[in-house]
Amino acid sequence: MDDYPLLNLFWTMMWIFLWVLWFFLLFKIITDIFRSHDMGGWGKAGWLIFVILLPYLGVLVYLIVRGRSMSHRDAEQAQQADAAFKDYIRKAAGTPDGGGGAAGGGSGGGIDELAKLAALKEQGALTEEEFRLAKQKLLA
Template sequence: MTADTTLAYDYPLLGVFWSMLWVFLWVIWIFLLVRIIVDIFRDDTMNGWGKGGWLIFVLVLPFLGVFVYLLARGKGMGKREAQHALAQKRELDSYIRETAGAGKSSEVEELARLSEIKARGDLTEEEFQRAKEKILH
């Protein structure tokens, strides 16, 4: 072995903890920066110049920009996030209602056509019951 070789046990436990802490803080910082940039673009009350100004401020002076943004507009971030989640829920509920309702209306239409055919006398009662069972199951 040479004198330049560093072994795993040469790295103290406190050094591992300190490195993990810095990595954790770096990940949180990136997450916070992305959340603020998303919030800048999500805000409907700001015009384009305001969004551009905040974006440049946050990207050019990130620590100061994020701190000032959180102080100035932090309370609204939670409200905008809640509104966005509520809008997504409404859209999902609407989609589910449309999709579920489409299948029911077609079954109702088929049963109505079947009863019209039976009323004309083209189907017997037994054929009508078999066709109705196929539609409902």
């Protein structure tokens, strides 16, 4: 370790960090080029060629010219992902309207309630008459 001083190790680590950061930024910009809906095919191709052939200049110019709209596209994508996740949770929970109960004739909600009532009756938590009254109330 005598031929490689500690300061050189720090410089090497810094250059590796900057190299990884550069590639992260380059991939982020390339994905933003393809994700952008306000550019046509020729615009995307031009930016992509510019970023690949002159990577340092291309990335810096792209950040200067389109950096603000890049953050808007990121926020829009995050909102769409959040909405899709919430929609998935609603569907998995069986509340397609986003509301609470399913007794009012939602898609399959009455069937679920009847199944719950039948399970309670089988467990002995409901008597035959309580089950019958609850079933009539649900079906009404």
